[in-house]
Each structure stands twice: as structure tokens, then as C-alpha cells.
Amino acid sequence: MEIVAAALALFAARGYGATKLEDVACAAGIAKGTIYLYFANKEDLFRAVVRQELLPALARIEAAIEVHTGPTQDLLRLLMAHFVQMIESELGGIPKLVVSEAGNFPEIAQFYADEVVARGMAIIERIVARGVDRGEFRPVEAARLTPVLVGPMLCMLLWRHSIGRHSAIGFDHRAVLETQIDILLRGLAPEPGA
Template identity: 40%
Template sequence: MSISKLNCNTTPAVLVKRERRKSARPAELLAAALELFVEKGFAATRAEEVAKLAGVSKGTLFLYFASKEELFKAVVRENISGRFTEWNAEFETFQGSTADMLRYCITAWWERIGSTKASGITKLMMSEAGNFPELAAFYEHEVIQPGHQLIQRVLQRGVDRGEFQPIDMKYGVYIVLAPMMFLAMWKHSLGSCAASAELVPEEYIAVQIETILHGLCTAQPPHPPSPENPAP
């Protein structure tokens, strides 16, 4: 049977299926790359492994991404940096106190990023940035700087509204980031071990938030007396 006859007999349904498969490939490649980057690190992940996991050839991968570095950048944009527009929009429309906003920001981060594979990118960058300065500069520009700016906006909102004490914003950002980074590192290291079962992320976050707010807020509402310690 000739090639031309085969092509003529290709049904519209088959063509549609092929087009759908082609359009799905970038997403499949990004998902496979995230899986392997988080599991093995950037240096140890090979392009052919990503392609195999995604069910395509290595050549197909390079049709969409020019190099492994470009693939990594696309993974970061897909899972983290591409979401800053959405997060800044939420800042603009948030109704409520800045304490509530900070609670929302940290818990939402855990639900959307921290508890997912995407948080493994943080661990990857901390361990491999020194070996890949171009990727480190990219991550600084695409993730770290926008992240710091967003947290500074939250803290400055509290100061401007008289809800938070004035602080050095440069270092105030790290007060908020520290527990988030700890959880990201913990999840992709000791968090996978039974020995760390006592740490419940949601409970840890709740304690960290209230501790941070205790230091930031200009006035703390009095705690109601407990039955064991009645008010005098």
C-alpha cells in the first residue's frame, strides 16, 4: 500500500487525536521534567530520561525546548514564577486585616506550592546554584526578587495601616520566608522519613504564623483566661 493511499485513508478522528497528542506534549514534558529534577537534581537529570518518561523521543523534546537549561526555566515558570501575576492580583483585592492576609499568604503557599513537587525546586536551587550560575541568576530574577517584593508589600501594608510595627523590610522578608523554606527543605528530605511523622505541616505553619504576628502586631488582643488560670 502506498504512502499516499495511507494518508488519504487517515480519518478526521485520527487527525484530531494526533493534534491533541501534539498539543499535550509540552505539558507532559514539563511534568516529567519536574518529576526528575526534583528526584535526581538538575545535573543528574538527562534529557533522554525526561523524554522517555513523557513518552516521546529525545528529538521531540528538543523541538519544544532548545536545551536542558531552557527546559528547567520552563518548569520554573510553569510551576512558580508564572503565578506571580495571579498572586499580586489577590493582594490588590484582599479584604481584611494584614494579619489575616499574612495567614492567607503562607497557608495558600503551602497548599499551592509547598505541599507539591514544585517546592522541590527550592531544595534543588539551594544545593546546585553554585554549579549553575546562569540558572541561579534566572531563579533570582524570576522567583526570589518577585517573591521578596510581594512579601514586602504585605508587610508594608500592615505598617501603613498601623497594624504592624515598622521594621527593616530587607530582613523582615526573611522572617516570613524562613518557615516556608524550612518546610520546602523538610518535605524533600526528612519529611519522607517515618522519623519526621511528628511534624504536621499545617500545625507547624499555624504556630509559626502566630509567633511572627506576635512580634509584628502593634497591639495584641488579651487571651481569654483559661479555667486553670482564672483572671484575678
């Protein structure tokens, strides 16, 4: 819906508290009162923004991973490419929003941790396990590796959707991605003797 899209943009830019429903309505091209026909109140709208938009994206990634059959490093590349896409889309505002408002919406934080982060980590751990199983990676503990794998991308996502908007410092997402993949593949390469 238009309202959710407008709300996402404004919530992400200003935060929950600083976003006026009047501005959301204005951005969505409707009147203030109309929001209340679709959402019980501001909190309800906020929850809808976080819930409705992210899960489909995650499902798409899971599906893409599922059907993949080639080398694990291609799978890794595929995953990262999805990430870069999200960084560059409006959707990237959601993680930023959840980080910002976690303190005021603990159940949103929990929902996000359970439904997005946990599932995302599971995807990655499966990829790593697959690589180890197939002898493409040396044996590593997947749990400890996850932050190393997603951290750089997540950081760039948050940067782009917050401080980066107000600074001249920018990152070439794709170049960083290549470097990251390069380091990872070398760092995970099986020991020559093994």
C-alpha cells in the same frame, strides 16, 4: 507540556546531572529523540522547567494580595496558605532544584533571584508596610523581617522535597503555620503604650 512536568519531577528528585533524558522521555511517554523537537538541548529543557512553572504561580499570589482589603493579619494568613499549598504540590520541587543547581546555572540562579525572590520579598514588604501603616503592627524594618517571615515555610518546603523523603521526621505544615502566625502577630503587636 508533559515533557516539562516529567522533567521537573526527575530534576527535582535526582538533580540535573543525574537525570537522563532517556528517563525523562520514558516518564513523558515519548521517545528520546522527540525531546529535541521541542528543546534545543538538556540545558534548554532545564531552563524551561524553572521558568515556565513558577511565574504564573507568583502572579496568582500577587493578584490575590492586590484585591485584598481586610485586616493585614488575614493577608499574612492568605500568603502563608499559598506557601503551604506550594509546599505540598509538585511545584515545590523548583526552589529545591534552583538551590541545588545554582552553582552550575548561575543565570538561572540570577533569574530566580530577580524574578521570584525579589518579587516575593517585595510582596511581603508591602504587606508588612501596610500593617505598620494601618497601625496593626508596631514599626519594624521590613527588609530584616522578610527572612523571619518566610524562612520557616521555605525550610519545610525544602525538607519535604529533599531530605524529608528519606526520613521518618515530618512536619505538620499547618500546625507549624499556625504557631508561626501566632508568634508573629504577638511579636509584631503594637506596644501597648504607643
